[in-house]
Amino acid sequence: MRGEMAAMQFGIFTVGDVTPDPTTGREPTEAKRIHSSVAIAKKAEEVGLDVFATGEHHNPPFVPSSPTTLLGFIAAQTTRLILSTSTTLITTNDPVKIAEDFSVLQHLSGGRVDLMLGRGNTGPVYPWFGQDIRMAVPLTVEHYGLLRRLWREKVVDWSGEFRGALQGFTLAPQPLDGVPPFVWHGSIRTPEIAELAAFYGDGFFANHIFWPPSHTKRMVDIYRRRFEHHKHGAADQAIVGLGGQVFMRPNSQDAVTEFRPYFDNAPVYGHGPSLEEFTAQTPLTVGSPQEVIDRTLGFRDYVGDYQRQLFLVDHAGLPLKTVLEQLDLLGEEVVPVLRKEFQVGRPEHVPDAPTHESLVRAAEQAGESA
Amino acid sequence: MTKLTIVTGGLREPSSTRLLADRLDEAVRAELAEQGVPATSTIIELRPLGRAIMDAMLTGFAGADLEAAFEAVGSADGLIAVTPAFNASYSGLFKSFFDVVPEEILSDMPVMIAATGGTERHSLVLEHAMRPMFSYLHAVVSPTGVYAATDDFGAQHTASGLSERIGRASADFARLLRSCGPRQRRDVFAEELTAMESLLQKATRDDDPGSVED
Numbered sequence: 001m002r003g004e005m006a007a008m009q010f011g012i013f014t015v016g017d018v019t020p021d022p023t024t025g026r027e028p029t030e031a032k033r034i035h036s037s038v039a040i041a042k043k044a045e046e047v048g049l050d051v052f053a054t055g056e057h058h059n060p061p062f063v064p065s066s067p068t069t070l071l072g073f074i075a076a077q078t079t080r081l082i083l084s085t086s087t088t089l090i091t092t093n094d095p096v097k098i099a100e101d102f103s104v105l106q107h108l109s110g111g112r113v114d115l116m117l118g119r120g121n122t123g124p125v126y127p128w129f130g131q132d133i134r135m136a137v138p139l140t141v142e143h144y145g146l147l148r149r150l151w152r153e154k155v156v157d158w159s160g161e162f163r164g165a166l167q168g169f170t171l172a173p174q175p176l177d178g179v180p181p182f183v184w185h186g187s188i189r190t191p192e193i194a195e196l197a198a199f200y201g202d203g204f205f206a207n208h209i210f211w212p213p214s215h216t217k218r219m220v221d222i223y224r225r226r227f228e229h230h231k232h233g234a235a236d237q238a239i240v241g242l243g244g245q246v247f248m249r250p251n252s253q254d255a256v257t258e259f260r261p262y263f264d265n266a267p268v269y270g271h272g273p274s275l276e277e278f279t280a281q282t283p284l285t286v287g288s289p290q291e292v293i294d295r296t297l298g299f300r301d302y303v304g305d306y307q308r309q310l311f312l313v314d315h316a317g318l319p320l321k322t323v324l325e326q327l328d329l330l331g332e333e334v335v336p337v338l339r340k341e342f343q344v345g346r347p348e349h350v351p352d353a354p355t356h357e358s359l360v361r362a363a364e365q366a367g368e369s370a
Numbered sequence: 371m372t373k374l375t376i377v378t379g380g381l382r383e384p385s386s387t388r389l390l391a392d393r394l395d396e397a398v399r400a401e402l403a404e405q406g407v408p409a410t411s412t413i414i415e416l417r418p419l420g421r422a423i424m425d426a427m428l429t430g431f432a433g434a435d436l437e438a439a440f441e442a443v444g445s446a447d448g449l450i451a452v453t454p455a456f457n458a459s460y461s462g463l464f465k466s467f468f469d470v471v472p473e474e475i476l477s478d479m480p481v482m483i484a485a486t487g488g489t490e491r492h493s494l495v496l497e498h499a500m501r502p503m504f505s506y507l508h509a510v511v512s513p514t515g516v517y518a519a520t521d522d523f524g525a526q527h528t529a530s531g532l533s534e535r536i537g538r539a540s541a542d543f544a545r546l547l548r549s550c551g552p553r554q555r556r557d558v559f560a561e562e563l564t565a566m567e568s569l570l571q572k573a574t575r576d577d578d579p580g581s582v583e584d
Contacts, residue, residue: 137566141573191559192566199570211431222563272428281433 008342009353010335011051012044012327013086013243013310016064019317022265027317033063034070036320040313041074043324045081047331050353053084053116053310058092058125061267068101075109082355083109086205086243086310087118087186091136092129094163095143099150099171106176111356116184116205116241117144118193135162137192144196151180179363182354184241184308187219194219198226198238203354205241206303209312210268212281216242217302224304237351241308242299245284248329252287258322259286266316289333296334297341305346307353309338372402372547374411375446379453379464380486381417387486388415390518391452393533394484397540398450398547407548412442416463423463426470440471447553448480448543449509451500455487459499468503474556477508482543483515493517512546514539 014037020027028036041052052074054064064070071083083105088098098115106113119136126133142160149156150171159165175181184203187193188210197204204223206216220240227238247262249255256275263275263286278284285295296309311330314323352358376395380387395411402409416423422436432440443449453464468476483500487493496515504511516539522532 138569141566141569145573191563195563195566196570199567210429215431218559226563269429273425273433277425277433278429281431 006050006339006355007346007350007352008306008339009050009082009308010330010338011049011053011082011084011308011310012040012313012330013053013055013084014040014064014314015055015312016057016062017267017315018061018063019267019315021317021319022261030063036314036323037064037070038074038077039320040323040327041081041083042077043327044331045078047327047335049081049327049331049335051082051084051308051310053086055086056089056120057122058128059122068105071113072105072108075105075112078112081112083113084184085115087116087120089120089125090117090143090147091119091139092125092131093143095147096150096163096166096169096171099147102181103151103171103173103175106181106356107173111176111179111360113356114182114184114354116186116203118186119190121188131162138162140192140196144200148180148200151175176356177360177363179356179359181356182359184239189215189219191219191222194223195226198223198232199230201227201230201232203239203241203307205308205310206243208243208283208299209245210282213283213299213302216283220303233351234349236304236347237349239308239351239354240303240306241310242303242306243283243310243312244296244299245282245312246292246326246330246334247286247313248289248292248326248334250288250329252291255286255288262316262318268315270316289329292334293337293341296338300342305342305350307351372407372409372447372552373445374398374409374448374450375442376411376413376450377416377443377452377464377467378413379416379461379467381454381461381463385454386518386520386523387452387454389523390484390486390516391450393536394450394452394482394516394540397536398448398482398543401540401544402547405544405548407544412446414439414442416467419467420463423466423470427466432470436470439467440475443471444475444555446479447550448482448547449476450482450484450543451504452484452486453495453500455485455492455495458492459495460485460503465503468507472558474508474558476504477556478550478553479509480512480543480546480550480553481509482512482539484517484539485515486518488520490517490519490521493519510546510550512539512543514542 018033044052054067056067058065067085123133139162142162156169157167184205185193185197186205188207206219208216224235224238228235247255247259260275264270285292313326376391378388378391399409422433426432453460481504483496485495496517501511516535518532
């Protein structure tokens, strides 16, 4: 398995938006969008990427409301790809259900699963799921505390503020090989999430794509510093993931011309700064594969050596055919160079990207030394 | 050294809003100087930041120029805020600037409010629009604001002449600045981090059966 050996994992993360293609006005059906996500994931594996992560949303125009259903379907049609989320809502999902869903997915996929927890950014989702947005932070802490115990203790007695108590609860199925899926905590702007990841020694994923690098640097610095403070290792041994956003064509100017209408009308940043301003201010890179390589290698300058790089390539109404072409370029021209170049100067003591196999090995070693 | 920042939302060049802002700036510094408190001031014109403010509203982050304006506001000991009155309120540009400033940047900030308008009929914009907004932002708003209508820039013969009102408001604001003293800026980022740390420690203590005392 490729993931086992990789110092760094490369992959894609999807929001799962149904957005009309601004150049044609055509909007895919929900069915088409869901099947496109599957095609994109399969393509990611085919071109040699390591990770596919899906968002979780509970309102139109988004389709991925049930991530483990989607990931289970993809797991059945892939053999190497690590299936992940971006993000799983720790606030509004029942931690018991998260534990169950991901345990089953872990068994079905042979350990090819991890997850990224987040709070979500759509206010009404809280009341829709019977929660109070004003309690988002304590809710996150309580739910995640329970999730950790469900995955680590055979019989759980638990009571808390936001969920009914559990007495003598045993998770079924138990995590594969007794090792829970690796957990990342994803954040755009909140320092609380960096602290949560550092406290437990989990991974920290900086969304990175919407804000300037100075902001990402600050968040990752805090996470690394707090990771060391909580005695999980040195700051440069903390597990960091980054988002990125690219659009490529062999000829740089073709990429800019083709992507501009998608940028200008994108739900997230459209009608604001120009494409040129946004690419200067954020990690968005629109150009040739070489430009993407150079820009991406530069991320290391402000976050240090890191473990996972996910790209957003399938949003804002881009047609499936175009997205698949992007994956070809990523897999054939960009990622092989990134794998090689990111190795240069990477210290021995910086951990490789975590996989199920590496976690099993670590658990065995901990067992032997105990 | 007391640091003043002046935010002015005038649109035209020359602008009567800027004119009022400059006079308030001078008057407050003169008042402070008389009381032996040296002061510096920085003027932020919102018009050149117009696009940057809208971009920040749409993207959620500020470009370099706007970030510099935020820094000038955040690091000040006192703020003088001046807007033209539009449709019985502050201008949209003025409001938008304060809609995109970082959280709690105005907390505990002494603020002097001032506005300009075509006629004196709009003078309550100070009390009905500006004061509540700055109170909401946790600023300490000086009791006396200044409203200047177009006529005020000509007629200085009445008892309530503009210069006199500027003098009164500046004296009040100088007193407020002196009693508030140098401002301690709130660091929301650090506050959130500390709050999270204690929340996590408490949660894991509660979870640990070994820590139960009985």
